[in-house]
Amino acid sequence: MHLLIIEDDKEAAGYLVKGLNEAGHVADHAADGEEGLAMAREGDYDVLIVDRMLPGRDGLSIVRALREEGDNTPALFLSALGDVEDKVEGLRAGGDDYLAKPYAFSELLARVEGLGRRKTAEPVRTRLKVGDMEMDLLKRKVTRAGREILLQPREFKLLEYLMRNAGNVVTRTMLLENVWDYHFDPQTNVIDVHISRLRGKIDKDFDSPMLHTVRGAGYMLRA
């Protein structure tokens, strides 16, 4: 993917560029708001990574300006302001995701890749399929290798999110935000228990496990 990082902290931006390159992406860097907006307008980027507080022009107004011009390149806000209100403000300004500083690089990578996929316009689907696992969103039915798997409503939602992001890392925070709609981190690792219960239902009686733990990052569903 081709990414643009608009971030005034040069050291932090340097680590980001390096990390994203290592993950196989190409990342450009703009150090202030005006330059960032100009680069976003000219370049063809898959995802923008925008710091909220910038010299020249703040992150919110950059994304707002792009949206007004009809540019819908997915944007991820980075901010030292971590409160729920700040997140809501960011999303309202046209941002697609929000990550509070400090963040784990794996978290950022997972979210950026998630946004990049979203850009390749996902048609409205009523069925999801990963390997031999199928999900019927209308009948709310899940089968693996033709056998029906009974799931609780929340487990269904959890699996749906994992299937939509199949082949990619999803972090615990992403799960908490998208499946439970909670925007804070509990001290206890509650997500792990839910994952292990889901694993018990979809993997236990089958030969090849599909739900994998990615150490230090999160989880991944793949065939």
Add this chain to the structure above:
Amino acid sequence: MPAIRRTFHLLRSSTFRLAAVYLVVFALSVGAVLGYVYWQTLKLLDEQAEATIAEQVQGIAEQYALNGVPGVLAVIQRRSRLDTGGLYLLTTPVGKRMAGNLKALPAMALTRPGWIRFVFGVETPGGLRKHSARAYYTRLKGGYHLIIGRDVQQLHQFGKIIRNTLFWALGLTALLGVGGGLLLSRNFLRRIEAITATVRSIRGGKLTRRVPVDGSGDELDRLSAALNDMLDQIERLMKGMREVSSNIAHDLRTPLNRLRAQAEDAMRSGDPQEHREALASTIARADELLKTFNALLFIARAESGQAAQGFGEVDAAAVAREISELYQPIIEDEGGRFVLHVPDEAIIQADRQLIAQAFVNLLDNAMKYGVREGEKPDIEIAVEKTGGKVRLIVADRGPGIPQNQSEHVKDRFVRLDKSRSKPGSGLGLSLVSSIARLHDGELTLEDNRPGLRAVLTLKAKGA
């Protein structure tokens, strides 16, 4: 010099300025009243004199009509002899006196008939004196000058007396006013100075000083009492701040120190595997520190009321059900017991994220500290609706908190000795407490006999 300076100080005081303004207004009104009386009286007396003169002019005019100049001459001669205060003079066209008690024509241009005022000499035992006169002047046929008037010296004197009275009254008013103002200001100033002196010495560092209160209950006394209350409150807050900052210093220094020690230790080692582990642990420790920072920031924001923007209608019962669903598996996996008691609906005016966070913090606490050594967690979540209040409850069967500590543990960084060995920032309950305050509610920690019963009491919607 000091006396002058003190007086100058008095003159600059607001009380004195007020007294001075009042004095000026008062003096002006006194002056206006007396001036009016003076003017009216003089006018009246003047009119009376004129009326008397006019009567005589009338009489003499009649004589003149009947008997001509000789008739007038006779009347003047007769009247001049009577000592009634009347002034008369009849002269030839060149000004030679023919009759009358005035010596000569007044030294002024007499061209046409009309009212005149002049000064004339009067022989008294004490010598020649000048008196004022009011008269009517006319010229008879043949050029004879005729003056008929009255000595108005007494009237003049009377006016002078009134004028003098007026000046004296004004002078006295001013004197009394200034004196009273000074006296009043001095008393007031002395009390204000006492307050100023106290405030100065507090600014100088003597924080325990208080403004004197004399018990009179007047506005100055009430001001002093209010100032003292404010000073008490500031002292309390400062004490709190000092505690918090020394706690922060301690509770952040400890993990920072560990972090540093670990990094140093890893640097001495040459084993790459050890380096890798040390780095991973450094990141984990840094994350913990950042969590503590975020919690502190959140509490600070909640206490300043900034976070109350995302408020809306929230069903506390639904939040409790969701949170239970999130936590039940982990408690069951540990072999513990979990109970949920919620009504169908309990609507409150709140921020859903914050209410959920409060539940999560209390649950984390219950799982971490609410379990006795060697036992399984036994946790209850409940939502109760009673009399306009909604109570969110998380209860455990652990060792509980001693009743005399139940207020103290809500403070920042407070960790009871028993919990010191377990991980945690000591901010969990402070965070819940600040969420409660932000919602105009309250967090109470009760005895669950045995165990801890944390109750977050909030106002029900519409209550």
